Amino acid sequence: MTVLLEMENISKSFKRKNVLKNVTLNVPAGSIVGFVGDNGAGKSTTFKTILGLIKKDEGTVRLFGEEIYGQQSTLREQVGVVFDAINLPAELTIKQLNKVFVKMYSSWDQEAFDRLLQTFHLPVDKKVKEFSRGMSMKLSVAVALSHNAKLLLLDEATGGLDPSSRKELLDELSRFVEVNKGGILLSSHIMSDIEKIADHLVFIKDGEIILTEKREVIQNQYAIVEINEEELSKLEPEHVVTSYKDNNALVVLVSDKRELPENIAVNELTLEDLSVFLARGEKK
Ligand SMILES: Nc1ncnc2c1ncn2[C@@H]1O[C@H](COP(=O)(O)OP(=O)(O)OP(=O)(O)O)[C@@H](O)[C@H]1O
Numbered sequence: 001m002t003v004l005l006e007m008e009n010i011s012k013s014f015k016r017k018n019v020l021k022n023v024t025l026n027v028p029a030g031s032i033v034g035f036v037g038d039n040g041a042g043k044s045t046t047f048k049t050i051l052g053l054i055k056k057d058e059g060t061v062r063l064f065g066e067e068i069y070g071q072q073s074t075l076r077e078q079v080g081v082v083f084d085a086i087n088l089p090a091e092l093t094i095k096q097l098n099k100v101f102v103k104m105y106s107s108w109d110q111e112a113f114d115r116l117l118q119t120f121h122l123p124v125d126k127k128v129k130e131f132s133r134g135m136s137m138k139l140s141v142a143v144a145l146s147h148n149a150k151l152l153l154l155d156e157a158t159g160g161l162d163p164s165s166r167k168e169l170l171d172e173l174s175r176f177v178e179v180n181k182g183g184i185l186l187s188s189h190i191m192s193d194i195e196k197i198a199d200h201l202v203f204i205k206d207g208e209i210i211l212t213e214k215r216e217v218i219q220n221q222y223a224i225v226e227i228n229e230e231e232l233s234k235l236e237p238e239h240v241v242t243s244y245k246d247n248n249a250l251v252v253l254v255s256d257k258r259e260l261p262e263n264i265a266v267n268e269l270t271l272e273d274l275s276v277f278l279a280r281g282e283k284k
Helices: 043-050 072-078 094-104 110-119 133-144 163-180 191-197 215-221 229-234 271-280
Strands: 003-014 017-028 032-036 058-063 079-082 151-155 183-187 200-205 208-214 223-227 240-246 249-254
Touching (some): 003 043, 003 183, 017 183, 017 200, 017 208, 043 183, 072 079, 094 110, 110 133, 133 151, 133 163, 151 163, 163 191, 200 215, 208 215, 223 271, 229 249, 249 271
Parallel strands (some): 032 183, 032 200, 079 151, 151 183
Antiparallel strands (some): 003 017, 003 058, 200 208, 223 249
């Protein structure tokens, strides 16, 4: 399997604060990796490190199998980027911007761009500064999907979109992965979006990756259960991912609910529950 993005043991400090601690994650071709963590967990810093916008202290970033750190032209062509802060020239219309994109990207796909403008209902004669936040987001995504990039880095790209726009956008992302065999690293606080399209999940907390797993494994095998110390001691340690104490009860995330004794009640696990749990739980 081709791996489009490999981050290995990336660390980064701002002044004395260690904001990324040995971050390791992969984005294989043909996959959508949901990147989940609370505010300030380190998601945007991770994206900026991949793009070389901030300097990492330690570790390796490989894109398309190579360390192409700082090679901005390769990055611009092959990596589609959508960040929360919109960075398009505000005085121009889409029609005017289109001429810039044609010159900027050697593999600009006008047909794809025209189709996306229609899908996202974007006006071509209106100045970007008059766009709503959602419209600007959709324009950024349309551009990212129109220059034959292999990898998309989407930091909160669905935030601020109405439900039908979110659906259109998620459908386009799934199509990109299927048709282009591309890969996507997507951060979002909207767990239902992640649930819909991500096939791998990476959870980050205080700059540390605390869980990397396939979505279907989480949904089929993981469980959050309330047990006591004695029951906990009977579980195989490798099945206990993390836990926290809630008054007298122990709340435990297990990686294989089939290993639990029968008397323990197991509820269906949603990604929303899991993300709240992981933000709270102690590292094992
Ligand atoms: N330029 C900077 N200088 C100092 N500290 C920074 C800088 N950029 C980020 N940080 C700190 O790094 C930590 C991680 O921030 P980051 O923006 O990566 O979080 P995030 O997971 O993207 O959060 P959110 O979900 O709120 O967007 C935070 O504690 C933040 O204050």
